Amino acid sequence: MALTDEAIAQLRGMIQSGELAPGSRLPPENELATQMGLSRSGVREAVKVLEAARVLDVRRGNGTYVTSLAPQLxxxxxxxxxxxxxxxxxxxxxxxxxxxxxxxxxxxxxxxxxxxxxxxxxxxxxxxxxxxxxxxxxxxxxxxxxxxxxxxxxxxxxxxxxxxxxxxxxxxxxxxxxxxxxxxxxxxxxxxxxxxxxxxxxxxxxxxxxxxxxxxxxxxxxxxxxxx
Missing domain, CATH: 1.20.120.530 (GntR ligand-binding domain-like)
Structure with a gap:
């Protein structure tokens, strides 16, 4: 859970800073894990959590995107x-x-x-x-x-x-x-x-x-x- 929490925190920071803007596509999982200095499993679990929170949109076969981050969403x-x-x-x-x-x-x-x-x-x-x-x-x-x-x-x-x-x-x-x-x-x-x-x-x-x-x-x- 500690690794997942760290991955969530880093992803949130990237979104809040504008590095990952609404509608932008995340790097592939292996690249993202290397960039964050975390395991792929930790990043994968973090993505699941943020998908459930409607922050990320996982499109099978197409990648993972930041949602619009609109309030109603x-x-x-x-x-x-x-x-x-x-x-x-x-x-x-x-x-x-x-x-x-x-x-x-x-x-x-x-x-x-x-x-x-x-x-x-x-x-x-x-x-x-x-x-x-x-x-x-x-x-x-x-x-x-x-x-x-x-x-x-x-x-x-x-x-x-x-x-x-x-x-x-x-x-x-x-x-x-x-x-x-x-x-x-x-x-x-x-x-x-x-x-x-x-x-x-x-x-x-x-x-x-x-x-x-x-x-x-x-x-x-x-x-x-x-x-x-």
Missing amino acids: LLEGLGVAVELLQPAGLLEVMEVRRLLEPSATAVAAGRMTDGQLSELEELMKRMRSAVDDAEQLMEYDIAFHRLVVAGTGNETLASLLDGLSGRTVRARIWRGLVLDNAAHTTIDEHQAILAALRSRDPALAAAAALMHVNTSESSLRAMLTVPE
């Missing part, structure tokens, strides 16, 4: 990890969302285009027409929040929040809302977010988003039966 594994969290961990994720989403929505209020706002309007219409369909509501909910965060123009923030918003958790929340006849209330919260974004009011947008996240957190807490 490197943070892709976050969503998988969130889906595996236990109740206490899920509530901590909701706390992180409560810290980030209102701020992101406030930024979006000043940056979203008229076209993006029109897309949100269309999603709202679809949500209202699907008020009794939990699975469809979840899909529209995901699309709505992705579009809001995309409106910030911050790709890293968009990828981070997308990873924190687990599909399984969202599906459970919407199923519970539909069963409790509370879907209309949550849809109205989306409408309030949209109205705040349309008004280009960052403070109002943050408040509307905070109220919505609080509702989602309360619903999740009730389902998980975790005490306040």
